[in-house]
Amino acid sequence: MMWLSSGFIFRRGTSAYHRLDPRVKLLVSVLMFVTTLLVRTLYELAAVLLFMIALSAFATVLRRVARTMAFTALFSAFIFALNFVFTRNIETSLLYAARFVAIVVSTSLFFITTSPDELEQVMKTFRLPRDVIFAFVTAVRFIPVMFLDTIQIMDAQKSRGLELEKGNLLRRVRNMIPILIPLVVNSVVRSGELAEAMESRAYGAVPRPTSLVEYRTSLADKAVATAAVVAFALVAYSFYFVIPAQIL
Amino acid sequence: MSNILEIEWLGFRYPDSPRKAISDFDLAVPEGEIVVLAGPSGCGKSTLLRAVNGLIPHMYSGEYTGSVRVGGTNVKESSMRDLAQKVGFLFQNPENQIFMFTVERDIAFGLENLGVPRPEMRARVDEAMRLLDIGELALRAPHELSDGQKQRVALAGVLAMEPRLVILDEPTSLLDPKTASELVGLVARLRKELGTTFVVVEHRLDLLVKVADRIVVMSDGRKALEGTPAEVLFGEDAESYGVSTPSITRLQKMLAKDGLVPQGELMTTAELATSLEGGRS
Ligand SMILES: Nc1ncnc2c1ncn2[C@@H]1O[C@H](COP(=O)(O)OP(=O)(O)OP(=O)(O)O)[C@@H](O)[C@H]1O
Ligand SMILES: [Mg+2]
Numbered sequence: 001m002m003w004l005s006s007g008f009i010f011r012r013g014t015s016a017y018h019r020l021d022p023r024v025k026l027l028v029s030v031l032m033f034v035t036t037l038l039v040r041t042l043y044e045l046a047a048v049l050l051f052m053i054a055l056s057a058f059a060t061v062l063r064r065v066a067r068t069m070a071f072t073a074l075f076s077a078f079i080f081a082l083n084f085v086f087t088r089n090i091e092t093s094l095l096y097a098a099r100f101v102a103i104v105v106s107t108s109l110f111f112i113t114t115s116p117d118e119l120e121q122v123m124k125t126f127r128l129p130r131d132v133i134f135a136f137v138t139a140v141r142f143i144p145v146m147f148l149d150t151i152q153i154m155d156a157q158k159s160r161g162l163e164l165e166k167g168n169l170l171r172r173v174r175n176m177i178p179i180l181i182p183l184v185v186n187s188v189v190r191s192g193e194l195a196e197a198m199e200s201r202a203y204g205a206v207p208r209p210t211s212l213v214e215y216r217t218s219l220a221d222k223a224v225a226t227a228a229v230v231a232f233a234l235v236a237y238s239f240y241f242v243i244p245a246q247i248l
Numbered sequence: 249m250s251n252i253l254e255i256e257w258l259g260f261r262y263p264d265s266p267r268k269a270i271s272d273f274d275l276a277v278p279e280g281e282i283v284v285l286a287g288p289s290g291c292g293k294s295t296l297l298r299a300v301n302g303l304i305p306h307m308y309s310g311e312y313t314g315s316v317r318v319g320g321t322n323v324k325e326s327s328m329r330d331l332a333q334k335v336g337f338l339f340q341n342p343e344n345q346i347f348m349f350t351v352e353r354d355i356a357f358g359l360e361n362l363g364v365p366r367p368e369m370r371a372r373v374d375e376a377m378r379l380l381d382i383g384e385l386a387l388r389a390p391h392e393l394s395d396g397q398k399q400r401v402a403l404a405g406v407l408a409m410e411p412r413l414v415i416l417d418e419p420t421s422l423l424d425p426k427t428a429s430e431l432v433g434l435v436a437r438l439r440k441e442l443g444t445t446f447v448v449v450e451h452r453l454d455l456l457v458k459v460a461d462r463i464v465v466m467s468d469g470r471k472a473l474e475g476t477p478a479e480v481l482f483g484e485d486a487e488s489y490g491v492s493t494p495s496i497t498r499l500q501k502m503l504a505k506d507g508l509v510p511q512g513e514l515m516t517t518a519e520l521a522t523s524l525e526g527g528r529s
Contacts, residue, residue, distance in 0.1 A: 116349040138347055144391040145343060190344050196298075197345035199307050201358035201405065202332035210363050212356035212373060 010115050017059035021221040022118035023125060028055075028224070029110035031232040036102040038239055042091060045098050052105050061112050068108045069101055076100045116140045121215050130209065138194065146187070153182045250320075252413050252445045253277040253300065257314035260295060260304055269295040270469045273314070277462075279412070282439055282446045284456050284477075287466035288490035293449040294340075296466070297415045299323070300447065302331035318413060332358060336406035336414040340421060342398035343390070351393070351401050352377070352386040358409045376408040379438065396427035400434075407438070414438075415447045420455065429455050454494035457481065457514055465489050478514050496520065 012018075017025070032052060039045045056065040076097035083093035114122075116137065123133045157178045158164065164175050198204075258273040269292045277283050285293050298304040302323045305312045316323040318334050326334075339345050348354040355376050359369045377383045380400045385393065393401060399419065406414060416435075420428035435446055436459040450456050453463070457477040465473035465480060467489050473480050480486050481497050482504075493501075496517050504511035509523045 117353065120349075134347075137349070141347060141349060141390065193339060193341060193344035194347070196303055196307065197337075197339055198347070199303060199328050200301055200332055200335075200337040200339075201345075201409070202329050202361040205329035205332070205361050206363035208363065209360045210366055210369065211360055212353055212366065212369055214366065 010112055011064075012115070013060060013113060015058065015060045015113075016220075017055070018113050020224060021215055021217050022114050022122050024217075024221045024225045024228075025110055025114055025118075026122055028228050029106050031228055032106035032109075033103060035232060035235060036099050036106065038236055039095075039099065040239065042095055042098065044239065045095060045102060049098065049102050049105070052102065052109065056105075056109060059109070059113050061109070064112055065105055065109060069105060072101050072104045117213070118215070124211075130204075134203075142190070146183070149186055150179065150183060153179050153186075250279060251276045252279040252319055253447070254317040255296075255300075255314070256317075258296075258299060258316060259311070259313035260299060261311040262295075262308065263310050265310075268311075268469055270299065273469070273471055275464060275471065275474075277413075277445060277447065279445055280439065280443050281461040282435065282448065282456075282459055283462045283464060284453065284460045285447060285449045285464050285466065286451065286453060286489075286491045287472070291466045292469040293466055294417055295469075297337065297417055297447070297449065300413075300415055301335040301337045302326065302328055303337075306331075329362070333362070333409050334411055334413060336409060336411035338399075338403055338406050338414065338416040338419055340417045340419070342395070342402040342422070345402045345405070346390045346398060349389055350386070351382065351388050351390075351404075354390070354401060355405045355408050357405055362409075372408050372410070373404075376404040379407060379441070380404045380434065395422050396424075396430070399423065399427075399431060403434075407442075407444075411444070413445045413447070415449075417449045418451065419448065420450065420452055428452065432456055432459060435459065451492065453477075453481070453492065454496070457494060457497070458516070463491075465491055478512065481514065482511055 032048070035048055036045065039048060053062065053065070056062045079100050080093045080097035083096045084090065087093060119140075120133055120137055123136065154164065162175060162178055164172070164179075166172075167175070253276070255273055255275040258270050259268055260270040261268045273296065285296065287293055295304065298308060299316050300318065300323070304310070305324055306328050312324070318326075318331070321330075321334075323331060346354050347357055352373055355373045356369055359372060364372070374383075377386060380403060382397065382400050382404060385397060385401065390398065390401075399422075403419075420431055423431060432455045435448065438444055439446060439459075448456060448460075457463075460477050463473070463475065463477050463480040464471060465486065472489050473483065473485055475483070480491070481493050482501060486493060497514060500509055500511070500515050500520055503509045503520070503524070509515065509520060515523065
């Protein structure tokens with residue numbers, strides 16, 4: 001839970017990277033993602049990771065990305081062990097393990113530099129139905145609220161003598177029930193109230209609602225997008241035609 | 249002056265409910281008034297507000313009789329889209345009516361839904377933020393706001409749609425006394441600046457008596473009392489309907505009984521003191 005929140009939840013930033021059009025940031029992350037899949041040797045992967053670290057530093061989120069990497073390391077150790085058991089090849093196993101880290105970093109770099117508002121904008125460009133986008137928006141919007149709710153309910157139940165940290169696993173899971181039920185009830189009440197408030201503010205009145213903020217693609221956005229595509233093309237080309245894998 | 253709200257013989261029963269939540273309800277509200285709706289829990293205040301903005305019958309089905317007119321048009325025959333622009337509804341819990349990630353986007357929510365063009369929307373959102381003095385919160389996320397600020401943001405979202413009638417359901421119940429009295433001051437100011445009509449469901453009469461033109465007391469889905477704050481609060485019946493008279497008014501009532509102060513108008517603590525001193529000298 002914690003690594004998720006630190007590695008994927010947006011916090012406001014002012015770097016030039018933050019200010020890019022969200023679609024450009026998505027493009028960069030997708031291209032990095034694909035590159036990690038194309039990579040065949042540890043050296044190539046190291047180069048890709050190095051680039052991601054440099055980019056994180058540029059976006060002033062290096063510390064959070066580093067934390068994500070540290071947490072991912074646990075999973076990748078597991079991936080390494082599993083691969084090693086089956087392939088008995090240290091290099092291949094390392095490659096898979098490191099690739100996992102790279103994939104997580106490329107994804108998290110997008111999420112930690114893109115505000116929910118911008119995510120909504122990205123979804124709009126993909127022409128997702130308004131209801132789907134709105135469901136996503138409210139879900140993300142209410143994450144902190146639900147989080148607070150949970151803490152309050154836990155405190156309330158603890159003060160009534162509920163012992164969360166006691167007993168075996170089954171017992172602990174059962175102890176969660178007094179937390180979950182009020183949480184579910186709260187959410188049901190909340191969705192009812194949300195529905196009323198939506199109706200009262202003309203939700204769904206016109207098929208194509210307008211938007212207060214306009215995301216204009218700037219020259220910088222176009223330049224970064226072009227550079228990313230060209231760099232990706234060159235890297236992919238060199239992987240397969242210029243530098244044979246054996247040399248590296 | 250014409251009536252912005254006319255309720256005639258309204259009756260409503262929720263489906264699967266044995267009793268009517270509203271019965272034989274009549275009310276006419278002239279444009280520009282502040283009306284307070286009071287009454288014990290479960291007497292149908294929230295239900296009445298739903299019937300005013302059209303959630304009843306458009307979202308809640310049920311047995312519906314009589315009529316509700318807003319600005320001359322029958323609520324039952326209007327669409328939620330039209331009603332949303334006529335009646336603004338501030339719900340009890342501001343948290344559950346803020347949808348977007350930033351304050352300004354949330355204030356724009358209703359206008360976006362109506363397809364208002366961006367420049368006009370920008371102007372209306374800025375104006376709503378100016379009215380509620382929340383300009384510096386424009387880019388904040390909802391979870392970065394205090395309860396009082398959330399309440400203002402929610403109200404701004406309602407006002408941006410420029411309704412002539414705003415209904416508020418226990419708007420101060422989650423606020424501390426100071427923020428609550430600020431909100432009441434805000435309502436009075438908006439009525440003055442915009443001429444908006446307000447119907448406020450409220451238990452804390454002490455805050456509202458000063459600005460209200462009228463108090464309506466409900467009991468069991470019916471209208472029990474109606475009158476100016478002085479008429480209702482000096483009357484004998486208010487307390488029996490569970491309306492808590494402000495303590496200063498109770499004091500004035502007691503003193504007036506002994507002929508120490510006049511009873512005609514509601515007095516503030518200061519006025520009461522002055523009146524007593526005047527009586528003594
Ligand atoms: N959605 C609903 N479905 C069925 N019955 C309802 C619903 N909402 C309210 N009621 C019932 O209608 C009656 C009036 O409720 P309403 O919420 O309007 O009261 P209220 O005066 O607003 O009370 P409170 O001061 O507690 O908010 C109550 O008996 C309540 O149980
Ligand atoms: Mg109510």
